[in-house]
Amino acid sequence: MNEEPDKATRIELLRADASDCTRCDLANGRTKVVFGTGNPNAPLVIIGEGPGENEDRTGEPFVGRAGILLDEVLRECKMLRKHVFITNVVRCRPTKMEAGRLQNRPPTTEEATACITNWLVPTLEAIQPLVILALGAPASSAVIHKGFKMTQERGTFHDSKYAPYAIASWHPAYILRLQGEAFDAARAALVADMELARLKVIEARKEPPKTLF
Ligand code: URA
DSSP: OOOOOOHHHHHHHHHHHHTTOOSSTHHHHOSSOOOOEEOTTOSEEEEESOOOHHHHHHSOSSOSHHHHHHHHHHHHTTOOGGGSEEEESOSSOOEEEETTEEEEOOOOHHHHHHHIIIIIHHHHHHHOOSEEEEESHHHHHHHTOTTOOHHHHTTSEEOOSSSSEEEEEOOHHHHHTOOHHHHHHHHHHHHHHHHHHHHHHHHHHTSOOOOOO
16 A cells, blocks of 8 residues: 655655755755744645744744744734744745844845745645745745735735645734834734634635645
8 A cells, every 4th residue: 555644744754855955055054954843734834034043043933033923923813833834935044244243134036946946845735735824025926926016915815836825914024123103004914914814724624625736
């Protein structure tokens, strides 16, 4: 009998493969590969941009200030990390040297393409989520469409090659750079978009399955 491995096994095999990845230059500067965390059987996958300093050190996604905000928002939508799977466009921290210290930077197109092809797409194929929540433009461009415009296109559902439904929202790190009313509005939008994603999971579970892979 030739049984397909279950989702958790597929994710653990991918995680092990990715642990010594050298498919792009980010391998040279990383401390740990940040593959992803949460429930491989989750109907909702949340995708960020890439690890920062704390994630690089611990190997876990969203463990810095942005992660604290993400956890708050999950909790406000009555969810915990164990109810979702959280990953990123890239699995290794992109850095630049500025003012004498290593700073985060967005991934290059080459870095993002290598990681999307080798790890993000296989992760989504293994999990087969009903809904994807993309945080920020790089994740939205990766799973919804290239050149995604956050200001015009966030907060509504889009087609995706990787899930029946995908929605984009503000990245928590972006929200943390805002102040006053702008901060409050963007944070509220993230809570609203997370709640839309949660409600879409409930709705989609009642629909006949759409086979994507
Ligand atoms: N920002 C991200 O996009 N991902 C992380 O894992 C942490 C911060």
